[in-house]
Amino acid sequence: MRQAGKTSGSNPAATWAWSAVIVAASITGGLLAAAVGHVDWVTALGVSAVIGGGVALLAVPLGWAAQVPPSLPPGPAQRAPGREGSPGAVGGPPGQIHRRPDPPGRALEPGKRAGPDGVVRVMPLAVEAPAGAEWWQKTGAPVARHKGTERETAPPLSSYLDSAIVVQCPRCGSFRADVRQGPAEWSFGCQECGNRWAWHPGTPWPSVAVRPRLRGENRPPPRHGGRP
Amino acid sequence: MYDQRISRKHPGCIIFLLDRSDSMKRPWEGNRTLAEGAAQALNDVLRELCIEGRKERGVVYHYFDIGIFGYGLRPIAGGEGVESAFGGNLTGYALAPLPELNDNPIAVREVPSIDLGGTTVMAPVWVEPIYGLRTPMCEAMAVAGQYAFDWAQSNTDSFPPVIINITDGWVTDEPLDGASLPGWAQRLTSIETKDGHALLFNIFLSPDQGDQRMLPTTDSGLPDPGPQLFQISSALPQPMIANASGAGIPVEPGARGFAFNANLRMLSDFLKIGTNVGVHDI
Numbered sequence: 001m002r003q004a005g006k007t008s009g010s011n012p013a014a015t016w017a018w019s020a021v022i023v024a025a026s027i028t029g030g031l032l033a034a035a036v037g038h039v040d041w042v043t044a045l046g047v048s049a050v051i052g053g054g055v056a057l058l059a060v061p062l063g064w065a066a067q068v069p070p071s072l073p074p075g076p077a078q079r080a081p082g083r084e085g086s087p088g089a090v091g092g093p094p095g096q097i098h099r100r101p102d103p104p105g106r107a108l109e110p111g112k113r114a115g116p117d118g119v120v121r122v123m124p125l126a127v128e129a130p131a132g133a134e135w136w137q138k139t140g141a142p143v144a145r146h147k148g149t150e151r152e153t154a155p156p157l158s159s160y161l162d163s164a165i166v167v168q169c170p171r172c173g174s175f176r177a178d179v180r181q182g183p184a185e186w187s188f189g190c191q192e193c194g195n196r197w198a199w200h201p202g203t204p205w206p207s208v209a210v211r212p213r214l215r216g217e218n219r220p221p222p223r224h225g226g227r228p
Numbered sequence: 229m230y231d232q233r234i235s236r237k238h239p240g241c242i243i244f245l246l247d248r249s250d251s252m253k254r255p256w257e258g259n260r261t262l263a264e265g266a267a268q269a270l271n272d273v274l275r276e277l278c279i280e281g282r283k284e285r286g287v288v289y290h291y292f293d294i295g296i297f298g299y300g301l302r303p304i305a306g307g308e309g310v311e312s313a314f315g316g317n318l319t320g321y322a323l324a325p326l327p328e329l330n331d332n333p334i335a336v337r338e339v340p341s342i343d344l345g346g347t348t349v350m351a352p353v354w355v356e357p358i359y360g361l362r363t364p365m366c367e368a369m370a371v372a373g374q375y376a377f378d379w380a381q382s383n384t385d386s387f388p389p390v391i392i393n394i395t396d397g398w399v400t401d402e403p404l405d406g407a408s409l410p411g412w413a414q415r416l417t418s419i420e421t422k423d424g425h426a427l428l429f430n431i432f433l434s435p436d437q438g439d440q441r442m443l444p445t446t447d448s449g450l451p452d453p454g455p456q457l458f459q460i461s462s463a464l465p466q467p468m469i470a471n472a473s474g475a476g477i478p479v480e481p482g483a484r485g486f487a488f489n490a491n492l493r494m495l496s497d498f499l500k501i502g503t504n505v506g507v508h509d510i
Contacts, residue, residue, distance in 0.1 A: 180360075201306070
């Protein structure tokens with residue numbers, strides 16, 4: 001049983017006052033019962049005092065139990081903005097969050113990007129390699145997740161944003177391009193304007209000019225490669 | 229089984245696996261490549277989901293967690309493999325809640341409308357057509373399975389995860405971690421919530437318009453890789469059968485979530501049926 005001095009928000013004086021009220025009410029009821037039922041008033045007084053006292057003693061610890069010690073962590077409702085138990089919830093339980101660092105200029109801060117129901121629940125790709133069984137070996141009904149039971153299956157994305165490139169033709173801006181990976185460079189061919197260019201990893205992507213009118217000119221004949 | 233309706237309390241999870249192998253550059257209908265058609269149909273169904281989730285004052289509710297994994301050419305990490313197809317503000321994330329998805333398209337462009345023939349419309353874009361290298365379908369299922377499993381563990385009362393695989397080729401990375409493609413499909417569909425096992429649907433795109441099948445009940449007569457993809461596809465649960473029937477697509481009992489030699493219209497219908505599991509706002 002917790003001690004009164006360790007609770008938060010309790011008022012011992014009020015608690016004891018309520019106990020006294022309960023005992024008095026019990027005795028009064030006992031006396032009234034004695035008057036109606038022609039029972040010895042000493043017996044009625046004794047029984048009611050014992051019952052009232054017992055109820056009052058029970059009420060005191062129950063009242064304390066209802067208090068929330070300040071040392072406990074906040075409950076689910078306070079764990080905003082992530083959803084309780086969500087593996088990737090921002091602000092969720094420790095050990096279940098694998099959030100890569102926010103890149104410059106990104107605006108996915110939990111407080112600012114909360115959804116209409118207060119939820120920000122983007123589940124980022126895992127970048128760590130927790131030890132433990134593979135997910136497909138955990139058969140049966142859903143169970144609670146435990147820290148350290150996950151597996152890294154996502155590709156390494158630590159430098160994801162720094163290297164993010166969507167192939168776009170520098171000449172006409174089209175996204176329709178053939179891609180070939182060479183030993184030291186990537187070769188591209190625009191399917192719209194026929195432009196061909198190469199890119200070496202680590203070098204800047206060529207600046208893109210969107211010229212839709214160039215599309216359709218010099219378009220190379222379609223190549224029907226075999227299925228991989 | 230499969231009767232839990234989607235709500236904010238019990239959101240759903242839809243994961244798309246998008247083939248980004250080299251063969252997706254083959255020309256398809258409407259002067260598109262397969263990659264362009266697949267990306268367009270995917271963008272369309274994502275827009276539909278956002279519209280479906282939009283309630284009063286234009287607020288989009290958290291009805292779904294959405295994942296899109298491309299397999300084949302990895303435009304970001306480079307080389308062959310699997311990576312999230314999200315871009316822009318969602319770059320690098322595996323599952324995105326519907327409100328975040330709605331707020332973060334990578335672009336709003338004029339695109340040809342599938343529903344309106346040759347007409348173009350301004351529409352949000354989340355997925356770009358990209359292709360190259362081979363077809364690591366097993367790895368895609370392994371990655372999707374990790375996130376579907378985690379999601380199911382955290383949403384035990386929800387409708388189970390739905391995984392929709394869009395491909396035009398043969399798997400090139402089996403066996404992987406001791407399992408061939410059917411083994412990976414079995415692993416994937418062993419994931420479950422209290423409402424049922426995860427659902428795996430497959431659609432095989434092809435410029436060849438012969439022998440098209442939509443939600444078939446048998447693989448009889450299908451050329452490769454039709455029989456294998458049919459076998460690993462889940463049977464359509466009753467709510468989706470009702471949705472298909474409501475959309476005018478006849479579905480026989482025992483139909484699988486599978487389409488073969490699909491054209492763009494079939495892909496669009498397939499995605500709508502596979503993602504429509506009934507939203508119930510509470």
